[in-house]
Amino acid sequence: MNFQRSLIASAVALYASHALIPVHAQTTETADAALATAGASQSVIVTGTRASNRTQFDTLAPVDVFTREDIAAVESSDLNDVLAQLVPSYVVQRLPMADGQVFVRPATLRGLSPDQTLVLVNGRRFHRSALLGARGAQAPDLAQIPASAIKRIEVLRDGASAQYGSDAIAGVINIILDDAPGGEITAQHSQYSEADGKANELRAKYGLVFGETGRLNLFAEAAQSAPTSRTRQRADAIALQAAHPELNVPNPVQRWGQPDLESQRLGFNASVDLGRDMVAYGYGLLAHSEGTSDFNWRNPDTSTSVYKRTTAFPGWDLRSIYPTGFSPQYTNEQDDAHVLAGVRGQFGDAFSWDVSASYGRNAIDYGMHNSINASLGPASPTSFYLGRLTQEEKLVNANFSHAWNVAGMAQPVNIGFGAEYRNERYGVKAGDPASFAVGPGAALGLDANANGAPGFSTAQAGRWDQDSYAAYLDVEVPVDERFTVGGALRYEDFSEFGDTVNGKLSARFAITPDFALRGSYSTGFRAPTPGQLNTNSTSQGLDTKTLLVFSSGRLSNTDPLAVLLGAQPLQPEKSKNLSLGITWKNSSGLSGSVDLYDIKVRDRFSTSAAFAVPSTVANPLRYTSVTYFTNDFDTTTQGVDVVGSHLSRLGDGKLNLTLAWNYNRTQVDGGKSAVATNASQRIVFEERLPRQKATVGATYDRSAWSVLARLRHYGSWTDSTGNATGDIFQRFGAMRFVDLAASWKVTPKQTLRFGIDNVFDKYPDEAVFQASRGLIYSRNAPYDTDGRNLYVDYTVKF
Template sequence: MFTLSKISSAVCLVCGIGILVPVVSFAEEVAQGENKNNMESIIVTGTRSSEKTVFDSSAPIDLISASELSSTASEDLSDMLAQIVPSYKVQRLPLEDGQVFVRPATLRGLSPDHTLVLVNGKRRHRSALLGANGAQAPDLAQIPSSAIKRIEVLRDGASAQYGSDAIAGVINIILDDGIDVKGFAQYSEYSEGDGENIRAGIKSGFKLADDGFVTTSFEYANAEKTSRSRQRPDAILFAAEHPDVTVPSPVQNWGQPQSETFRLALNSELNTQLGLAYLFGTYGWGEGLTDFNWRNPDSTSAFNLTEVFADFDLRDIYPAGFSPQFTQNDKDKTLNLGLKGTTSSDIDWDMSAGFGENSIEYRMSDSINASLGPASPTEFYIGELIQSEININADFNTIWTSSLLFDAANIAFGLEYRKETYEITPGDLASYDIGVGATVGLPSGSNGFPGFSPSQSGKSSQNSQSVYVDIDLPMSESFTLGLATRYEKYSEYGNGKITGKLSSRYELNQDLAIRATLSTGFKSPTPGQLFSERTSQGLDTTTLNIFTSGRFSPEGIVASVMSKRDDISIKPLEAEESTNISTGVVYRNDSGFHSSLDFYRVEVDNRLSTSATYNVTDAERAELAGLNVVGGESITRVNFFQNDFNTRTTGVDLVLGYAIDVSGGKLSLTSALNHNKTEVLNGSLVDNDTTRNRFENLLPKNTANFTANYSMDMISLMARVRYYGPWTDYSGNSDGDVFQNFGSEVFTDISATYDLNNDITISAGAENIFDSYPEEATYQANRGLIYSRHAPYDTDGRNIYIKMAFEF
């Protein structure tokens, strides 16, 4: 049995060794003529030409290996990418309802659903959760890292090549196809003594017939919650005024949720008489538990005494108040199958069909539907969200020769059919019921997260058809031109969309090239964004009273009621449209150095977001209640998804790498920097300083990392420094936001790996080795929160881990 103190001592010692080795050995002579960077690695993302490398690409691509992913402690693929790719950011979001489990991640500061996710080149389905500003993106946490061979991140608009969503770029996850067996077991824990996480995974592959294979992977993780909380001041006062009541300390936990997950992946191929058949898919199951805000018996309306329930006092059930416990149960499954081959006229073809589904069940315990009084249960089934998708593709690729071209051109074309379906199933009657107590101000629905009612439930879908052409034209030995266009038509809104992309690359010499792209793109609204509705409860950070807010369909009853005002007009949703411009330079040499510098500008029109929040009048509340809107009698604020404004995002990506031989070992140095700025150009956000500030400044404009890897004989060392620039947080009060500016932060991660033999390795490491914490969140201190819930980095301090891995 090991202890954290022993691990800390060992890791710090390794860190010292890792710092010394490069210093005493850096003068070692570099081996001549040996290629020591990955610029020659073959890629499949952003191009439909075979044998194109990272160096040959006309757009910036990050190539992330399985070993890089294994250098992080998290079981969540989003966390892994956020530590490696500076332009990719993810937040923790404790006590943010479903977002604490399905966390939004952004590429280049754009919306989470502006990045298209592919697995083996096929579109990945979305999560059932509609997150911040209505974003509905795939849940990367559902994919086991042990199943991944590599990840290619295309940082450029690619809607003309891949369809809707590829405004910011594309993440293509390539599944492992090896026939070996490898696995790992890992234990991690924060230096505060919480957040214990047990992870284990195994991948096994074997040959199928003469040239086929089947590779399966599974991963399991069980993580305990973390808590970076102080006792709430009102809880301290309550305990002092009621010494006979035992009050928990803290009454609510701010931190990562308790979770248990199981992930499975399959990848296979088999040559048949008809062609190469392939089948791959993933399956995931998970359960998580997190706190909600504490309800104070002395100030929370749910505890109000009333003659309607003359013999009922909620203090008899919750004498010390209550913090509702929120549970998520999720299932995720996808299966893709296809057949590909080559015709007698040398046309490569690929026919495929895929199905994906993500479902999320919500439950609430330690809660109450106060409007039901003594008839209310304390545990509730909230309902289920289900997102399902069907994708059918026919892709073709051929070579065309012409005397006008320096070399043969690559021409790709194809068809795609997609169907998306979004479904909400209702919760228990008590979870959304409006009891008689509502007439005297007692809140209805399960407190903290009212259940989905039959009126909020239902199924909606839309389908789309598209056709595309993608051409690479070698105009000369040095100059390549790329052209792509796509037409896509959706059933539920508007006319068809035509997008295009023009790319170019000019090679000044064999080691230096310049590149540029110009493209248009779009993101279509999903059925969930078009038709779903949701109400929730929050806690005002000033008054500490519960308020109920709702997000409703722009084509529903509530929209009709609010649009009766002269200054409000709620409109049906349209597609977001983008224009991307990028230019860059890429360089390499035989000494092991490689670099790229890319400038970009992305303009997005008709940005889909939540509208301005409207305070509901007493008359409007009465009308909503009369129309049987769930919780209508207590709704204080409403908003809607709307296409409301345009934005311009400008930025710079710089990537540097250097690999050399040092003292009989190999030293690899890589660094990446991203500067990203988003400006609101027009719409209601321009004049609304509160909302605009949230939109423009919630994420750091500058992020960077530096990583050093050194391997020699049986020992490998890694050190990574992560930098996050200043950003701005908001409080979320019912009567308007209060802002707080946070400064920059630097975190250092280190690890060491020792080869016990050819098959087994032992690793130990620490993320945030210096146990750094950001500034405290001033405006939320009275809720017991210490560090901001919206931080774009882990605020739990040093995380220490030990891992055993095997491969044979």
């Protein structure tokens, strides 16, 4: 707590010293800039409150607001990359050659699990991805939402399960769709200075007004990006070429980098006045993508479980198909849809109501090409359909709000209450029979299943549901003009494990009209999903010491073998969130906030320790080890967010300076899972992400020109590579990247922008212990490791 008190005292001193600095040669333009800043800080927000007049400055919890212009200033249209550059504690990884996570990238807020951040669209829950990622995390895929459809993004950096339900442990990301009239088309081209990763994108939006009150906005995006490769030839591939000069071994035999990817996204946002103080509204978002990624290369001289010649298939030799080995090609075809319809209205001036229903679906079809099921011998195909994962969610919500005028209070007491029903359904569709078949060659040592990633079998296929019913109450009381308190309570009952009750208390005290203290305490939870409760999977990895492929099985908790090994029914993760902060603004154009937080999560969700399959149990897939899901370890996450901006006149132009800095540390407090009991996994968990992350930006607008400079800082972090016999670790130092961009308004309706991300072509240290795999830079890096990226785009408004 001494650290926290010192930090608050320093922030107060910083504010006071800035306020006392004399303003020389203050002009009308400077005053205008200050007024603009004050206006921005007073924009009404809708996240973390059910009051209709709460602003970013006077909210009881920290909320970052990013405008359409902020979003457009980031080169990527992938919302994960956008938020990684805008939000101080948001980190997203590339993870090449990491199965489905290559395409559905894990993103974390405040270092917590990807599925411990709730995502909303227009204030309603957005559905999850069908992918279960690292440690079983099942989070929404923000890449499915078109950036061109967004009006602004509000990021609540505080626990909010008492207000929104499951998942809101780290915070809430609320994406507000555009509803402004007018049209816009943007064409963009980019590529890396290594002359790969070429990408083209076309984005369009059009908003129109129909009748007297109707609004309709349409959005469309199409993008294509070629793969990148930061790869050296594997040493064993060089040895193979030397031993067999008659062969033409590809160089490199496998590729580390971003996948080959194509995507299309469509959407609409609409509303119409029905009269009698009622408005009908709705939106729809559709997305489709197809991608391909490399897997580890199979060496014909050493991959005996694939290339072994047996009496089961006399005269058959896999070298006749893959004489130089093979690198399986993993494909991902994804379809995503989310639609919502609702009606809102008012009973008088003080009572409002809102009823809505939504449906979301994410489906992922997996394929494997350039592969083999060796146990089938010559009967095996070389391409496989591996099956489909599907996540579906239905939600019905009724929300009410009443502004209660109480005698003696300057403002009304806001009372919000409502109820919600949600259904989640998870489905697994089996792949081709050959993709999971155990052929006659398995008994003689040949690998079964599609090599690289086995297909989902008929035994794994199925559909599973979970229902939940919730009721909630939210009250904000303005005790006087300076002091506001709030409270929230939510009860929720789940069909699979029972009920939960969570609460939140928050307060804000204005020391001056421009300087305030705020704080909150809340409990939260994250409910296990049907996919986590009921499914099992098989994965393959490469031991970086032996360069041999090994298979691991993840069993459902109801699987007889998992129960034999100690699996217990899954329960919700539970959290306690405490935050304390200050926020300020002044007449010289400075605004900002400092927020400390302490988040304790118990019964965290992860995979168990790895178990060898008992010799008395059948093991047709020849698993090296098996695991199951468990929620048996506890953590404490502590940190601080510092956010600030300063808007002023400089010469004939406007200068906007921004700072976003986060320090975050997560420690394991105990438990029985592998994370708590295995030293290697504990290091991976606690040190896999940088503890510090910062972005410093400067934008200068003058006449038809706008120039942007941005510095991104990532602190040091630790990487590991999983082997059958243990992990190897490497510490990577801090990295800083400089981005530059300039925009020129060719006409009032046309803008040309060009920019460079990572101007100085910075790369991290090489991942020396993974060199045997041909990889140069760690695949687990919390930033892009492809070097300098150049881009140009052209926007036409109409």
